[in-house]
Amino acid sequence: MSSQFRAIVVDEVSGENGEAAARRRGVLRTLDDDFFSAAGDDDRPLPSTATGVSIDVSYSSINYKDGLAVAGRPGVVRRLPLIAGIDVVGTVTASGDPRWAPGDSVVLNGAGLGESRHGGLSERTVVDGASLLRLPSAISPRRAAALGTAGFTAMLAVMALERQGIGPRSGEILVTGAAGGVGSVAVMLLSRAGYSVTAASGRAATEGDYLRALGAATVIDRAELLQPGKPLQSTRWAGAIDSLGGTSLATVLAQISYGGSVASCGLAAGAELPSTVLPFILRGVNLLGVNSVDAPIALREAAWLRLAGEAQLARLDELSTEIGLSAVPETAEAILAGTVRGRTIVNVRA
Template sequence: MTATFKAWLVDKQADASGNASQTATLSDLTDADLGPGDVDLDVHWSSINYKDGLALMGRPGVVRSWPLIAGIDAVGTVTSSDTDRFATGDEVLLNGAGLGENRHGGLAERARVVSASLVKVPEALGGKRAAAIGTAGFTAMLSVLAVERHGVTPNDGPVLVTGAAGGVGSIAIAVLARLGFEVVASTGRVDSQGDYLRRLGANSVIDRVELSDAGKPLQSQKYAAVIDAVGSTTLVNALAQLNYGGIATACGLAQGADLPGTVMPFILRGVTLAGINSVEAPLALREEAWARLATDLDAGLLDELTTEIALAHARNAAEQILRGELHGRTVVNVRG
């Protein structure tokens, strides 16, 4: 008998009027259902990112071919490999690279992946912590690397982190604090998450309403750098509050995909806006970011910001992340 495995499968349906909708179902599949790829994995861990929330709750914009296994992160053990870079038994991780968007993803007990973006799990982390970091933490580290490459050091002034209690924000705060930066955390949950954010290393916590309404094109200079996961007027205000020559990284759109600002911070303060794309990051950058995550993220803090759930509970967590109810990172024990 062919072995089956569990997977969250997203499919698309049309009603009698032709209106399309998507639903995710915990399904039994076989290896014959997996797409092309050169490395097969027993997946042990995945995670819930904002994109996974959208995919599992049937929202458009993430899954682009149907039916598709959801999950933009996969961490597992190689069971067969057509490339010399990996051997059976290697513990590996994959973030983005089309997983859960146009290739079968990591919310499943089995995966067949393309090795071009595959990275060995750093020994210092192990599989569960690597998945707890996941795309959100990887993106946080890509943002920190962009800030460092701009030449910003802890002596230059505070760094603002928006969407602070979310996945990207939480890990960005923990890494920046460990590197010695003064961190200002912007959150909509000052009362419930303020202590949590200070434990991660935030020196101060501000209410996100201070940034969410339209403001002046140039405001008091406060920050050497901004790590933004929110977009819209929040990012515009953050740009307006950057010190001369500062940098803001933009990875997300939790408030909105718009950028309703002016060029004034660019032409009068020489600030830089750096885009962060984890999905298509080249292999060398992936390896650099993961090596840094293994050394520059406190494992105890990571454990503190991580919640573990079983595969069957992934859709409940998806609903919660879209409602803004989760904090930190949610790791999925795929075989739990």
């Protein structure tokens, strides 16, 4: 007989407060292990307790994508019912995969968690062993969750810029969405590595001190980037890490110096890109895609090793807030509203 555990499950939930129609959203439920073998509305198999890696989760986190999933927005969750949470940090309790054994301390970001596979906003989960990583010993489980997908993505973006030859002496690096998760960790990583960082934020007035404490040399109001402008403008940046997309990304491309690069991570301001080819063909600008979800295992290992060595791990405590599972639905709404600062760690046992 399996014991019960708590999880945030995304499903069509019939209305509270007298709402008649069922609506998709994430709610706190008590489950047992049979949940992992239930087919739901998709008959493609999920990792089971026999074939996958069973994990006692210690921490997860709230990323923008978790906000979308738990708030029931379309485009993230692709099967119902599904345990939400794109990040898992925990300890293996059983494994049908010979690479993993009980007691292993592990971390997993993306790889379909919280989208097409059960995720980490749960006291227990079962994952595919193929993308799982051993947690580097320098990083505590709580700080691994403080990094989470956001920190992993920020490191992938730094590595993408470096592959184009960008380094601390190249010139100013812009980080957009700077007070958010990816942005905060990117500011911290770049400044620690010796880059001069400009942080662009819609909350420059209230979060300026926070961003300077993370290492930003300059803080600008994101409104400067949101006005549609010419496709080539005065150059300001050697490189950029962009979480916003939309007009803001078009402006950033227009302001990149000759041969500079932009790592495009997100779409918090929009999926469109109202630009032209001029920055590419007249200034040799590079637009670099960053995808954490499907990153191959070698890239995952390299990025987490660098996070273990280069992140200012103690500083992660300053840029993160901790909540329990019951506070996940309200935090999901807050991250979509753009009011969450830095990272939110979920202590699934609180």
